[in-house]
Amino acid sequence: MTEQREREFAAILKSASAGRRNFLRLGAAGTGALLLPATAARAADKLVSKARIVIAGAGAAGLAAASRLAEQLDGASITLVDGRKEHFYQPGYTLIGAGLKPASYVVSTTAEYVPKGVDWIEERVAEFDPEGNKVVTESGKAIPYDFLLVATGLKLDYAAIPGMEVGEIGKNGLGSVYHSAAAAEATWRSMSDFADKGGIGLFLRPGTEMKCAGAPLKYTFITDDYLRRRGNRGKAELVYNANNKVLFSVPIVSEKVRMLFDDRKVKVNYERILESIDLGKRIAVFKSPIGPVEHPYDFINVIPPMRAPDAVRNSPLPWQEGGWAKDGWIEVDKHSLRHKRFDNVFAVGDVAGVPKGKTAASVKWQVPVAVDHLLARIAGKESTSAYNGYTSCPLITRLGQAMLVEFDYKDNLVPSFPGIIAPLEELWITWVMKTMALKPTYLSMLRGRA
């Protein structure tokens, strides 16, 4: 920050001091205030500030953060920057791919969640300039900020797989649930066709970090169940290709999945990463310790490598060394989500370079922490709230049943309903949660109410 900006900043803080007492109350009252509509949040409890806050990305994390900030700040300028008009409830993609929901189930608009008092610039960020405290949009507009929250999600890097063409999803046995709602629907058609005929079904996960690491497993289980229901399981061979030596990063979950795959006769290859694909011949080539391995298929669910969006990757924000530098994940402290080098920058959601996370459920726990730290800074305090790595995944193991897998940075299981919903048990109640309660919970999160 320049000296002049620092002085302005001091003035902002001064004007905020009136709100300081209230700031402390906010945390305690926060939960009780949940039921009040955002507009009813008592003006007196708001933190008065003229801070300029820019939120890059209006997906799950960006919208949730905007809602919380708008509710707790008075006088601040909050700007969302994202060119996307539609909003996608991505956890629903799996249900579309399973033939249980139409593509429309996950589509809504960004506009309906942009809170009152928050500006939305309908453009993508082209350049992040944390040294100059500004972002530049695609049309060249510079937006200066006092605080930046990066919530751009991640980029599905289909281009990194030679031979892959997203336009072919749904044809010739090619599926990819991740790509979009429409692709998830097209994948369902391919998979259903496969479940009618049998053959070789290939499943995999990328060698990079990924969002919802349970999703590739879920789709394997769902395909297995459809084959059984249609009496064709005997005609099919299902092969799951793990990128490393485990099936899931949390050891106890990995073991459980190994047992379930064993039970369902799903063959597992370890240390196989999709390298290229021949869509016409239906052959996938995997990188492995013994060199490239060719694998023919009748159905494949391609899940591409995932990296930070280019604008982030090409900025000073990512980790400079270590495993996360290459793919551009943002260098934040894993407990506060504050940038390690630019202390007025935070990253939340998929783009954050933290060990776990990358689910909507993690967003739910990350956003309040980052927001708390940001508000504390405005109020001239230090926040003690910390994100513990909470990540959750209702791991569907057959149609009608799922396991509620919840864990933290330490690979501990952290069940929400201990004694009622056992974490590694295949239950209907967990399936009911996934199909009925998750979307409403997610939407409440966008509105800052859950």
Place this chain on the structure above:
Amino acid sequence: MKEFDPLIFLVVFQEMLGPLLWLLILLAVGGTLAFLRLLIKEKGIVARRLVRAELAGLGGGVLALILMAKVSSSGFTDAGGPADWFLIALVFGMGLIGSAIVVYSFLGWRTPVKR
């Protein structure tokens, strides 16, 4: 989820059902009030009507389960553990008690018995 807040349930149900939530709550509260007033007015339970209401309640319980199965794209045959049986019992029970009370009050207020 750490710091789990029961109030979130209400928020989630509101998002899930929209205005229907308030209608259901209204029906539940209204039905209960009508039932209580009927009890006071008639100074007790009318056994014959109760039996009929309970029969209707059985239907209500089954209906609640069918509805649940439809909305969740699954069935109670998918039950895999105690929590599932608990949920099934809960849904059935709520359907049963809810509809029994509503039917009892409805019958009672439509054709009051003279003592």
